[in-house]
Amino acid sequence: MEIDTNQRTNLAFWLATVNPALFGGVILTGVSAAHSEIVLNFFKNSNLSLNKIFSSFSTSDLNGGIDPLESLHKGVLVYRQGILSRSGWFLCPSSNEMPQALQVTLADQMDSGKLAPLILLDDGHKQDETNNTKLKDRLAISIDLTDVRYNEFCLDFDTKQNVKTVKAEINDAQIQSVIISALKFGIESIRPVYMTVCAAQYLAGINERKRVEQEDLNLAASLILAHRALLIPEEIQNDAETQPPTEQEETANKETNQENNASLPTEILIEAIKASLPNSVFEQLRSNLRQKTKSGSGFGNRQKSKVRGRPKPSRNSPPGDQERVDVVATLRSAAPWQKLRKKQFKIAKNIIIFPSDIHTFNFEDRSERVIIFLVDASGSAAMNRLGESKGAIELMLADSYAKRDFVSLISFRDTSAEILLPPTRSLVQTKKRLSALMAGGGTPLATGLDAGIKLAQTCQRSGKMPSLAVLTDGKANIDLDGNPNREKAFSDSILVAKVGKKLDMKSVFIDCGKRANSNLNDLATSMGANYVCLPRTNANNISNLVKANLGV
DSSP, rough: OOOOOHHHHHHHHHHHHHOOHHOOOEESSSOHHHHHHHHHHHHHHSSSSSEEOOOTHHHHHEEEEHHHHHHHSSSSSEEEEOGGOOSSSSEEEEEEOOHHHHHHHHEEEEEEEETOOOEEEEEESSTOOOHHHHHHHTTTTTEEEOOGGGGGOOOOOOTTGGGGGOOOOOOHHHHHHHHHHHHHHTOOOHHHHHHHHHHHHHHHTTTTOOOOOOHHHHHHHHHTTGOOOOOOHHHHHHTSSSSOOHHHHHHHHHHHHHHTTTHHHHHHHHHHHTTTSSSTHHHHHHHHHHHHHOOSSSSSSEEEEESSEEEEEEESSOOSSSSOHHHHHHHHGGGGHHHHHHHOOOTTTSSSOOHHHGEEEEEEEEOOOOEEEEEEEOSSTTHHHHHHHHHHHHHHHHHHHHHEEEEEEEETTEEEEEEEEEEEOOOOHHHHHHOOOOOSSSSOHHHHHHHHHHHHHHHHHTTTTEEEEEEEEOOOBTTTTTOOHHHHHHHHHHHHHHHTTTOOOOEEEEEOSSSSOOHHHHHHHTTTTTEEOOOSSSHHHHHHHHHHHHHH
16 A cells, blocks of 8 residues: 555654654654654644753753752752653654753653653754764654655644554564565664554554455555664665566465465565655665775764863853753853843842853763774684784874774684673783684684674764774684584674674774685675785784774
């Protein structure tokens, strides 16, 4: 069933009304001022209240707490309620400029089920400055209004249907088809899968059906899974190139099709998701890859900070829960008006400070970087590679103090991978850990990549920016299960590399074999990493390669 953008928008808002704790809200991308005005007018004319959350708000504005301006004016502590304590819908007019602290607060409120439906308006500008993927992941549906004219856009959904809505029944085969379809499009989170299943049940219920049908699954998947697609299945990409089968082939495959009826709903669901993909999805994937290969400046990303970093000019803004008041700048702003204010308020001694005089400190900080060395410790030449890696790591540590870089070491051999050196700047600790390196056994390349990716994810969660340098000959012969199998070992490595590609981190594969390995080049391409063949390795060459390819 094909629906237009207005129908998709109304269904999205209706689902968010039915179960705000599950579906979270709606994301509107490519929004113009006219689109925003239509949304605001709908809430004005309906019985739904709408509360705005601006990017300039602090976490205390959302959660409540002590009001510093009123407390300063009255001389006693004055408490105020936060915006999130209000009822109704919440609107973020410029979600792509929202600070990280506000995103964390909203995500926490959504996880606890205390936040009503949320509307994020994304105008498409300054998308690189703020990463709000975690907040958007909690909102079920995203509607693209880029190609929709304002006079063709209409928001009109029934806000009273949530009382009578009943979820229809869904079988295990339908749930399995949703899970398989999500995995084929690179969606590994369980949240959108659960949202899709529940949305299909609600869509069947609104049509007064007791059981979920295929069209309900197709519509739910197109609403929730399509805009989250990270990969395009190969069989879907090649559909245009394949020719339709002849009549003889169709009759010969009838029996086979009957046996494969179980997999047919999954294929139909994949086609429905593909039909709902944005027209620019391929270009978006390519642009993400190009952004990932850009060289850095040797430091982490710039980020605004309220407590530390390089001092910036003070801002004339009310203090939040973390900002510190710049007393000197505040007094400098209030000084020229003291005579007029003392005459007005008839006060001779005290300094009169208005809220407009308050300035807060402003800093610019850089995120810390972590360089993860993933070293192949298998085979007869492992001792040479490990010795060269030791020297490269010690050379990297020499620059880490000035550039705030951490260094970590992971070795993989036999059937496992081991973190020999957690992220550190300590040269003494590094030498102690490096002296305990062991070598020999098979090459579990997939297991080593998995360990490196998990460590990189941990670093990202702690606010650091990881980079990965893999030193191996690429001759994987141990799969993820620990069994010797060259073909499966390489296929497992490709799967793990595709997962690492989603981290959007800089990485380089250094081929230290006697000859160039094409499989290792393909593995680096799957991960979006650089590939360098360096048969004759030494510590200086490895260190220079890492600096050149990772932008250190």
